[in-house]
Amino acid sequence: LSVGGFGQCGLPENLIQALEEHGAKDLTCISNNAGVSDFGIGKLMGKRQVKKMISSYVGENQRFKDQYLDGTIELELVPQGTLAEKLRAGGAGIPAFYTPTGVGSAVADGGATIKYKPGTKEAEILSEPKEERIFKGRKYILEESLTADFALVKAWKADKAGNVIFNKSARNFNADCAKAGKICIVEVEEIVEIDSFDPDHVHLPHIYVQRLIKGDNYVKPIEILTYSKPGETGASSSIFQGEAGERRKRIAMKAASLIEDGMYINLGIGIPTLATNFIAPDVHVTFQSENGILGLGEFPPKDKVDADLINAGKQSVSVVPGASFFTSSDSFAMIRGGHVDITFLGGMQVAENGDLANWIIPGSLIKGMGGAMDLVGGAKKVVIMMEHTVKGKELKILKECTLPLTRPQVVDTLITDLATFQWKEGKMILTDIAEVTTVDHVRSVTEASFEVADDLGRY
Numbered sequence: 001l002s003v004g005g006f007g008q009c010g011l012p013e014n015l016i017q018a019l020e021e022h023g024a025k026d027l028t029c030i031s032n033n034a035g036v037s038d039f040g041i042g043k044l045m046g047k048r049q050v051k052k053m054i055s056s057y058v059g060e061n062q063r064f065k066d067q068y069l070d071g072t073i074e075l076e077l078v079p080q081g082t083l084a085e086k087l088r089a090g091g092a093g094i095p096a097f098y099t100p101t102g103v104g105s106a107v108a109d110g111g112a113t114i115k116y117k118p119g120t121k122e123a124e125i126l127s128e129p130k131e132e133r134i135f136k137g138r139k140y141i142l143e144e145s146l147t148a149d150f151a152l153v154k155a156w157k158a159d160k161a162g163n164v165i166f167n168k169s170a171r172n173f174n175a176d177c178a179k180a181g182k183i184c185i186v187e188v189e190e191i192v193e194i195d196s197f198d199p200d201h202v203h204l205p206h207i208y209v210q211r212l213i214k215g216d217n218y219v220k221p222i223e224i225l226t227y228s229k230p231g232e233t234g235a236s237s238s239i240f241q242g243e244a245g246e247r248r249k250r251i252a253m254k255a256a257s258l259i260e261d262g263m264y265i266n267l268g269i270g271i272p273t274l275a276t277n278f279i280a281p282d283v284h285v286t287f288q289s290e291n292g293i294l295g296l297g298e299f300p301p302k303d304k305v306d307a308d309l310i311n312a313g314k315q316s317v318s319v320v321p322g323a324s325f326f327t328s329s330d331s332f333a334m335i336r337g338g339h340v341d342i343t344f345l346g347g348m349q350v351a352e353n354g355d356l357a358n359w360i361i362p363g364s365l366i367k368g369m370g371g372a373m374d375l376v377g378g379a380k381k382v383v384i385m386m387e388h389t390v391k392g393k394e395l396k397i398l399k400e401c402t403l404p405l406t407r408p409q410v411v412d413t414l415i416t417d418l419a420t421f422q423w424k425e426g427k428m429i430l431t432d433i434a435e436v437t438t439v440d441h442v443r444s445v446t447e448a449s450f451e452v453a454d455d456l457g458r459y
Contacts, residue, residue: 002148003031004174007314012154014215037063056080057368071118081332081374088329090145091179098140104408151181162206220307223314247417269313272344295323343379352448357403388416432457
């Protein structure tokens with residue numbers, strides 16, 4: 001099955017409910033993630049109906065994580081943009097393609113655990129290495145496309161011919177999943193007469209649609225409900241209060257100082273999203289969200305929250321005038337094609353040569369890479385934002401990363417609550433330190449060796 005949706009947005013919830021009631025087992029599901037434990041594909045997992053997931057992100061689905069770690073479910077983690085392109089290409093009759101995403105990671109090299117032996121932490125099935133080739137001096141890996149017996153898709157409206165229109169960011173993976181299915185079943189909120197749509201407004205032509213139903217009793221939950229409060233500005237938000245809040249504020253303010261007028265910017269989830277609160281008022285930029293938005297806006301007032309409009313962190317958001325929505329494959333074409341000027345991402349570990357690890361702690365923290373591998377391989381500049389240590393103790397800036405890499409030698413700038421580093425000609429250089437610290441203290445909490453800039457700044 002190829003199953004549309006991103007988080008809980010755009011999920012074919014009626015079709016999943018019907019599949020749960022049907023009871024079919026040993027299912028392989030291709031889906032960006034699996035909803036949460038009690039919604040979306042997570043419900044099928046509760047009935048032990050899923051044998052294998054092909055996904056980019058486990059996220060907050062504890063049932064998914066537990067069943068993977070106890071050997072119940074196989075999990076093939078695929079970078080989000082590669083997953084979207086596998087579906088798009090599969091639906092277009094293209095058997096395989098080369099991509100730079102995943103080079104230098106377990107995606108390319110193999111050895112990632114697809115299945116654990118039940119009741120152990122031993123791997124039963126490992127991923128295979130990918131074929132590599134050099135094009136114009138750059139390394140790429142070969143990825144095989146994906147097709148499905150059935151596609152389960154959620155849309156907004158359809159006419160009786162089967163032409164489909166999606167709504168806002170609920171488009172996400174749905175169109176790509178639809179085209180990859182041999183039999184595509186679409187559920188919609190409204191079915192209208194033929195010729196009710198302007199043909200130029202159709203997102204998915206009826207040649208891709210074999211079955212159409214009108215869904216009932218939509219829940220459409222919002223995974224992370226976020227909204228603006230009257231009189232509260234981003235910079236004064238409660239998220240910046242207290243000791244932890246002050247650390248986040250330093251990171252966010254420093255990151256915002258790197259943003260220049262006219263940039264196209266992608267923000268990772270977590271701390272990176274906070275930089276928007278400190279952008280200078282005379283700086284005008286466009287934010288891209290990998291789930292299919294160009295022109296991301298602020299959190300909406302509570303009465304304007306829309307379940308079909310979320311960002312990549314599954315938060316309810318708004319869009320600015322001139323915004324647009326598109327499929328997940330189009331979103332990552334922008335990213336992989338080098339059209340994004342800068343990406344701000346979180347990190348678990350960074351090495352002194354610029355290696356980045358930010359997607360998994362094997363056998364423990366199974367989040368998945370999401371879109372990170374695509375972003376670090378496609379954006380013109382990669383900025384990592386993270387706290388300098390784990391709870392003031394465990395070091396995160398190392399001689400060499402001990403966790404599986406997202407990509408080698410890819411970090412341009414690293415911003416922490418204590419220091420900012422840049423990589424120039426292969427050297428790690430301390431360019432700025434926070435007002436609350438000293439160079440000696442930064443050295444004491446940094447395993448990596450680095451040089452200190454002659455014009456060391458403060459923030």
